[in-house]
Amino acid sequence: MTRVPQVVMAIVGAIAVAVPSSTHADIVATSKVSSSEEPRSAIDRDTSASTREAPTLARCRAQRRTGTISIDGALDEEAWRGAPRQSAFTQRFPKEGAPPGVETEFAVLYDDDALYVGVWLKDSEPKLIKGLLTRRDEESPSDSVMVAIDSYHDRRTAFAFGLNPAGVQRDMIIYDDTALDSSWDAVWSGSSSIGEGGWVAEYRIPLSQLRFSGEASQQWGLQVHRVVARTGEEVTWSPWPRSRPEIVSRFGLVDGIERVGSSRNVEVLPYATAGLASRPVDAGDPLHDGVSPEGNVGLDVKYGLSSSFSLAATINPDFGQVEADPSQVNLSANELFFPEKRPFFLDGVDLFKMGLGQGDDNSETLFYSRRIGAAPHGSADGDYVESPSSTTIYGAAKVSGKTSGGWSVGVLDAVTAREDAAFIDGAGVRGSQMVEPLTNFAVAKVKRDFRGGLTTLSASATSVHRRLEDRSLAKELHDQAYTGGLELQHRFWRERAALSAKLLGSYVHGSREAIAETQQSTRHLYQRPDARHLAFDETRTSLAGAALVTDLSYRAGRWRAASGIDLRTPGLEVNDLGFQNGSDQYLQWVFGAYRKDDPGPMFLNYQVGTNVYWVSDLEPRLATIGAGMFGNGLLKNHWSLGGGFELNQRRWDTRALRGGPALRDDPVRSGWAFVQSDSRESVSVGAETSVRSVPATASYAGNLGVSLSVQAAPNVRLAVQPSVAISEDDAQYIDQVSGDNDAQTHYLVGRIRQTSASLTLRMSWTFSPRLSLQAYAQPFVATGGYEDYKEVVNAGARAVADRYSVLAPGQYGVDDGTISVDRDGDGVPEYSFSQPDFGFRELRSTLVLRWEYRPGSSVFAIWSHGQSSDDLDGDFRLGRGLSRLGNSEAEDIVMVKANYWMGV
Numbered sequence: 001m002t003r004v005p006q007v008v009m010a011i012v013g014a015i016a017v018a019v020p021s022s023t024h025a026d027i028v029a030t031s032k033v034s035s036s037e038e039p040r041s042a043i044d045r046d047t048s049a050s051t052r053e054a055p056t057l058a059r060c061r062a063q064r065r066t067g068t069i070s071i072d073g074a075l076d077e078e079a080w081r082g083a084p085r086q087s088a089f090t091q092r093f094p095k096e097g098a099p100p101g102v103e104t105e106f107a108v109l110y111d112d113d114a115l116y117v118g119v120w121l122k123d124s125e126p127k128l129i130k131g132l133l134t135r136r137d138e139e140s141p142s143d144s145v146m147v148a149i150d151s152y153h154d155r156r157t158a159f160a161f162g163l164n165p166a167g168v169q170r171d172m173i174i175y176d177d178t179a180l181d182s183s184w185d186a187v188w189s190g191s192s193s194i195g196e197g198g199w200v201a202e203y204r205i206p207l208s209q210l211r212f213s214g215e216a217s218q219q220w221g222l223q224v225h226r227v228v229a230r231t232g233e234e235v236t237w238s239p240w241p242r243s244r245p246e247i248v249s250r251f252g253l254v255d256g257i258e259r260v261g262s263s264r265n266v267e268v269l270p271y272a273t274a275g276l277a278s279r280p281v282d283a284g285d286p287l288h289d290g291v292s293p294e295g296n297v298g299l300d301v302k303y304g305l306s307s308s309f310s311l312a313a314t315i316n317p318d319f320g321q322v323e324a325d326p327s328q329v330n331l332s333a334n335e336l337f338f339p340e341k342r343p344f345f346l347d348g349v350d351l352f353k354m355g356l357g358q359g360d361d362n363s364e365t366l367f368y369s370r371r372i373g374a375a376p377h378g379s380a381d382g383d384y385v386e387s388p389s390s391t392t393i394y395g396a397a398k399v400s401g402k403t404s405g406g407w408s409v410g411v412l413d414a415v416t417a418r419e420d421a422a423f424i425d426g427a428g429v430r431g432s433q434m435v436e437p438l439t440n441f442a443v444a445k446v447k448r449d450f451r452g453g454l455t456t457l458s459a460s461a462t463s464v465h466r467r468l469e470d471r472s473l474a475k476e477l478h479d480q481a482y483t484g485g486l487e488l489q490h491r492f493w494r495e496r497a498a499l500s501a502k503l504l505g506s507y508v509h510g511s512r513e514a515i516a517e518t519q520q521s522t523r524h525l526y527q528r529p530d531a532r533h534l535a536f537d538e539t540r541t542s543l544a545g546a547a548l549v550t551d552l553s554y555r556a557g558r559w560r561a562a563s564g565i566d567l568r569t570p571g572l573e574v575n576d577l578g579f580q581n582g583s584d585q586y587l588q589w590v591f592g593a594y595r596k597d598d599p600g601p602m603f604l605n606y607q608v609g610t611n612v613y614w615v616s617d618l619e620p621r622l623a624t625i626g627a628g629m630f631g632n633g634l635l636k637n638h639w640s641l642g643g644g645f646e647l648n649q650r651r652w653d654t655r656a657l658r659g660g661p662a663l664r665d666d667p668v669r670s671g672w673a674f675v676q677s678d679s680r681e682s683v684s685v686g687a688e689t690s691v692r693s694v695p696a697t698a699s700y701a702g703n704l705g706v707s708l709s710v711q712a713a714p715n716v717r718l719a720v721q722p723s724v725a726i727s728e729d730d731a732q733y734i735d736q737v738s739g740d741n742d743a744q745t746h747y748l749v750g751r752i753r754q755t756s757a758s759l760t761l762r763m764s765w766t767f768s769p770r771l772s773l774q775a776y777a778q779p780f781v782a783t784g785g786y787e788d789y790k791e792v793v794n795a796g797a798r799a800v801a802d803r804y805s806v807l808a809p810g811q812y813g814v815d816d817g818t819i820s821v822d823r824d825g826d827g828v829p830e831y832s833f834s835q836p837d838f839g840f841r842e843l844r845s846t847l848v849l850r851w852e853y854r855p856g857s858s859v860f861a862i863w864s865h866g867q868s869s870d871d872l873d874g875d876f877r878l879g880r881g882l883s884r885l886g887n888s889e890a891e892d893i894v895m896v897k898a899n900y901w902m903g904v
Helices: 042-047 512-520 878-887
Strands: 007-009 017-019 059-061 090-093 104-110 114-122 144-150 158-163 169-175 179-181 189-195 198-206 217-228 233-236 252-258 266-278 291-304 309-315 384-386 393-402 407-416 419-424 430-436 438-450 455-467 480-492 497-509 542-556 559-568 585-596 603-616 622-635 640-650 668-676 683-694 699-713 716-738 745-768 771-792 804-806 812-815 818-821 831-834 838-854 857-871 890-899
Touching: 104 217, 114 144, 114 217, 144 169, 144 198, 158 189, 158 198, 497 512, 512 542, 716 771, 716 831, 771 878, 838 878, 857 878
Parallel strands: 007 017, 059 252
Antiparallel strands: 090 233, 104 114, 114 198, 144 158, 144 217, 158 169, 169 179, 189 198, 217 233, 217 252, 266 291, 266 890, 291 309, 309 393, 384 419, 393 407, 407 438, 419 430, 438 455, 455 480, 480 497, 497 542, 542 559, 559 585, 585 603, 603 622, 622 640, 640 668, 668 683, 683 699, 699 716, 716 745, 745 771, 771 804, 771 838, 812 818, 818 831, 838 857, 857 890
């Protein structure tokens, strides 16, 4: 396992108590066993098994609204004065279960259209109440209050709504009890104000933004959570211990909501964009203009099929990101993962997820929505080419929701267009080439809760169908691709133990050439000459595979333990609509940790632990055995720190030669550390570093990242993050080439010195909770210089010197980016390959003015700027690199985007 940085356990950033984490097992191994059984509540009697350890839940009653309410943060209407208030909050942090240092009260009202919540947050020092003005959904070290509603009443799913004293809104969905989706945006109203005795928060949450049963009498889960910024104190209405992993299952109950009926509302969100783009164009290029108009229109529609199910559809969905994907240089065999940023695909994404891998922040999954509308797979040849940068999405629709009986359903279908590239060949003849076929993407998931959410069973399936009319694309792409999965999550033994098990499968179909390419991809490598369990078959037209992923965890007091496996057959292939890095593996791991959440003389909380793991393919050939230790914690001054080390006894790398024989590997030593100052201060700093060494080959890698955040004013925040990484690898893969005079394949590697540096700048200037200006910029410089070109002659040799034959300086020559090898000195090159040195520079920046002129409706003014350059100079000189970047041609886009939300 690689090290995993500190995790912040929260409903939102306001729930910002650092809960250190360690390995991929920790998410299922962090609960605390109570010394005695607590009294059972009504919900436990209704839904739990006899072995359940019942929490103590608070309970309140909502009252139907009488009279008018204005959402102004005053709470001075007659309706609020007559509403029954709830109090009896308990401390969650720093001392779990202690009486709070501040008093908090709330009341719940409702009518046929909305739920109203008023919160009185008393404070004896109102001048010290901290309310920073930020854009919506931005985390800040402010006082805050969060109201979370489990309207499904399944103890697994909740809709959370937050406010701070400046009136800044935050919202998110919590699913599977503890998983968070902060990308969800609801249309609701909230206001707050500071007074002599503290501050108040007022909510109006339309029932159309919630999902609930159609029963005449409703009983929902409810949690109210408050953070006092200056002290870091957290209090909750329903007791929620930090020592347990539950969130939604610890909610209290609100009842008394009568006869609100089913919501069948329609939400319509059309958008339009218009602007100009200035791009560098080659002289004489007739297919591109230096300055061109840009524009687009689209539509999102959501229809409430019932109070618990909705239909959402989109035509030509739009990207709405402020920040570009980060710049990276990828020399590995794996594809880079980038997160989704389109609102349609973010909304309700929890109902479609089926993870493939294990570990914190693991990106492998059966459904990776960025496959839909991605850049075309094909390309056109010509002196001048005009090709689309993304695939048009004709439309997409999804149905999602949850029944009162515990069934969750999500179905999504999307159709993307055929795309063609225009070209002009050397003779001046114009033509077009199909670069992406008409494609249908579909995904469906069904989940059933049992035992009050202690046990869940899920089934997921995806399909991709392509109309491959073009022969060249038919040689590259599958015409059909399917995946399926079953997942069991089970808590037992009074919730001290948890079992997770997933059985997954895949099937792809295509032409012989397409399936041959899949077999030979770095995910499969059926052509490996020394793999006794693999056989490349160029006549195949389909490929199937399976995976089994399980983990079992146990907790006893402050101790945690877990173990799991990740088994994948060689034919597993989910990348047509999912994201997968590898197949043909057996991974097993064991994890243990000691975690203390009670404040002590030095730490508010801390965790130490260890893990052991081993990996092989299914031959079986042992790839690696590793073990590590880690520790992290939160100091009493609210600084956090952590570190760890790992010893990896690597044996074989089956993918190093990209289809060649497995390459003998060497032991690795690595370590990491981080420190972060108190984020509540106006100036906070942090740093993280990691080092890695391979003594046998004198290879190493190190990186250092520093962060500086400055709250220049209550509404202005600046962040600077410089980073630098330096590495030397003695056997970086270069190429595999066939000799000109023999049929031998030559596998070439070299010693690379790679250096990269970046500086990420962010600025947020918020004029009001609905009007903000954001700026983002990232210059990036990376170089890679090679020396000691080597040919692999004995991939399995234990001694490093016996594995390779080093090319002496007189045995090769460089001419215009091509390296020709003449080992016998007869003047006739035996083979040649492209010079692998590189220098890459890029600048990406955006400036966005956002105005939410009415709830759910916004106007954006956007300026995007980009520059890039590359060459074969592998010598890193920062000043020269930035100079070359500054002299490169720029691309500028100025756009205005407007949308208008309508609810019927």
